[in-house]
Amino acid sequence: MSDDQRFGLARQVTLAQPLPLDGGGRLAHVEIAYETYGTLNADRSNAILVCHALTGDQHVASTHPITGKPGWWSRMIGAGKPVDPARHFIICSNVLGSCMGTSGPASMDPATGRPYGMSFPVITVRDMVRAQAALLDHLGVDVLQAVVGGSMGGMQTLEWAATYPDRVQAAIVIASAARHSAQNIAFHEVGRQAIMADPRWNGGAYYGTGDPPAAGLAVARMAAHITYLSEAGLTEKFGRRLQDRGEKGFGFDADFQVESYLRHQGISFVDRFDANSYLYITRALDYFDLAEEHGGLLANAFRDKRTRFCVVSFDTDWLYPTAESRAIAHALNAAGAAVSFVELSSPFGHDAFLLDMPELNQVVDGFIRAGEA
Structure with a gap:
């Protein structure tokens, strides 16, 4: 070969x-x-x-x-x-x-x-x-x-x-x-709104600024990624286990492993995908x-x-x-x-x-x- x-x-x-x-x-x-x-x-x-x-x-x-x-x-x-x-x-x-x-x-x-x-x-x-x-x-x-x-x-x-x-x-x-389905359209709309609510989205005109709407795209990815998994799979993989700590932090850091996992999925996604493309492709799916x-x-x-x-x-x-x-x-x-x-x-x-x-x-x-x- x-x-x-x-x-x-x-x-x-x-x-x-x-x-x-x-x-x-x-x-x-x-x-x-x-x-x-x-x-x-x-x-x-x-x-x-x-x-x-x-x-x-x-x-x-x-x-x-x-x-x-x-x-x-x-x-x-x-x-x-x-x-x-x-x-x-x-x-x-x-x-x-x-x-x-x-x-x-x-x-x-x-x-x-x-x-x-x-x-x-x-x-x-x-x-x-x-x-x-x-x-x-x-x-x-x-x-x-x-x-x-x-x-x-x-x-x-x-x-x-x-x-x-x-x-x-x-x-x-x-x-x-x-x-x-209506449910899937709803999930996509949450993701799109997260992107468009990011001030860096700027009506889609962020190319060349070096400052894309990474936060909004990361949240969109996090929300979508939940739908790709199952409750049983999440429970088996993460359950309610804490992330690198022996007790709850009583704050809004990623206390739980599943939170840390989703944040990682969101952050890594923005390195390889364009926010506007996410808007366009999710809309194409909704129309299907x-x-x-x-x-x-x-x-x-x-x-x-x-x-x-x-x-x-x-x-x-x-x-x-x-x-x-x-x-x-x-x-x-x-x-x-x-x-x-x-x-x-x-x-x-x-x-x-x-x-x-x-x-x-x-x-x-x-x-x-x-x-x-």
């Missing part, structure tokens, strides 16, 4: 044509940052697109350039793993609106020579998928062996199957939903409602489709609970689509799809290999 196959190739492309947007108009000079692993075979039939979650990026199986940590899904992607560069041509792109090389609010607006800031257009999950489709056109990939993603990545996977069914042979949707896009009936999104589906949920995920995945499976059944559905047991809540889960690897590996038989 070559170095490129092992570690991935990092690239960036500027789309040749303006990108149409659900909110109206077109976005010109769209740049997409992406990584590839493996080699596209002679008949171009082995491409797998991996879609990342809200705060993820294209560094799916390579060392992150900012944090120095392994790729966010290196447990799933690599030699001998379910998505293997020895068998597959793997593509992962940074989503539209993000901040790791794909066009977003921190990008330079060619019309003004300054960062877009809040003049960047509001986007949707379908806009993200349109950008990915344009990237695949650039790469010469007409049909995907599979699209796979968890959380927001699962929403992109569903959107791929609904919008470009002839380009998707198989879709693997993990810990996700076909629409954002696949049934609404297809006449109000989810099954309509999948009728007469030849795509095979695998839907996976976790029993302690309260962000996107099993009921949401079961609704997707029911809609697929109603549409006559081929679907496998499984609920896995884990104490780790929504984040289970990112952790060491041999059962998840077995499900994904078996589903992909079934399509290769």
